[in-house]
Amino acid sequence: MTPDLMQSGSERLQQYRREHPSEGHTESGGRSASMARPVVAGEVDTTHGRILYLEDVHVSFDGFKAINGLNLDIAPGELRCIIGPNGAGKTTMMDIITGKTRPDRGSVFFGSTIDLLRYNEPEIAAMGIGRKFQKPTVFEQLSVFENLELALKTHKGVAASMRFALKGAQKDRIAEVLHTIHLASSVNRQAGLLSHGQKQWLEIGMLLVQEPQLLLLDEPVAGMTDEETARTAELFLTLKGKHSLMVVEHDMGFIGTISEKVTVLCDGTVLAEGTLAQVQADERVIEVYLGR
Template identity: 80%
Template structure:
């Protein structure tokens, strides 16, 4: 091996290991069935019954406070579902339950018809095909847009593999497609730290897409964005709908109107109302507790 190749490999290794030590990526190869130890892949999610996510009578309490109260909810494959509600309604706790961060006291949570999410850890749930994005963007600011997306690939991230990893043609095509989808084709070589707030949000969504999730959980994705960035994010989500299922928690009602089909309103840990945005905005209960008179 030439000195140049060794230096390139060392640089690649240093960047990858620094990023991995930050703890943003799970190195597991997949979710495991708790009873058999067999690796479960997103391709095995059974949606023949028309639901990719199903929660029934879920309850969660924290020190006597009922954060989630007999909550039932289901989402169809390819659906874009918006979740709204006042502060403390249980929106974040709902996402915590789905992603495995919080275990409910009781109830059922299924991914597709057969995968009981309560039997899996948070990293395993991510590998099963559920990607979560928090409100604050989490990207590797010292890496380029390209390197962030490359790092997010489902690959072996061991030391040796990191030194000699090269994208194959399918991975290159996938990465190129996602760069265009997230509207960062003109910034592919730019350091992530130099991006605007909205662009960082798009990059993190792109990093999730590199994992090829079936379901995306998105917490206040347009908070802090400019009007133009918000409009472009709406375009992005409408592009993703159908290919992926999306659950979007958001307070920006103009953004909700631009993207929503079905809106679920939470209050006191339960579903208060559900329907089109016009329907829930006309609901007296929603007006009382959330929209105001």
């Protein structure tokens, strides 16, 4: 991207921020006016060998046990796939991790020392946990570049937005992410004109510019073409190791391409865990999810 294009993009984005002062893209997939209180992001302590740890977590809604004694842990840099029937607790689990839902009891830790149950959604996002919902939530009237610029870790207030100018490191980060998500050639394209798969990649890019350590991805290839699904698999394998990923998905072919370890949830607890071949051969998983 040329300096002139970057400048014009920044000017348009500053105007957009002035006209929409309450909008700031968050990792929870929505938009919030401001952070509740400052949270300093940094490398999470993973000396215990886990980036995420849930122990004996329970959640009930009007007597229904959505999560029932859930135990789960993910290692730093791991790409873990989560599968299970509808109502298994997959979405509720991610709601708990991101602070949207509070469990009735149990422990949820980010790394070895950060008790996530003490923090709210914006604070957890600021710590380095990014969440992507199934439906992409990009700013369709803005360009690809402007979407990524808007998602950067910056103060979202009106006054700060009017003074905002991209630094060299931020420009480099955006350029790196554009290459990673296969959208470098579409940098000036309006987001609303992208294909469904490209919008999904753009939203993942909006998380990546914030340098998250853990990504929660809900059915990321739903509605994609075969080619887009294959490129998304390549993308996730590229991210593996640099980030920890939890991928909730139903596409077994996609899961088989990207995952070394699969966790099967059923009735709010872990039913089985292992390689895809192992869980596919488990009679319990066949009975409640895969069918015969």
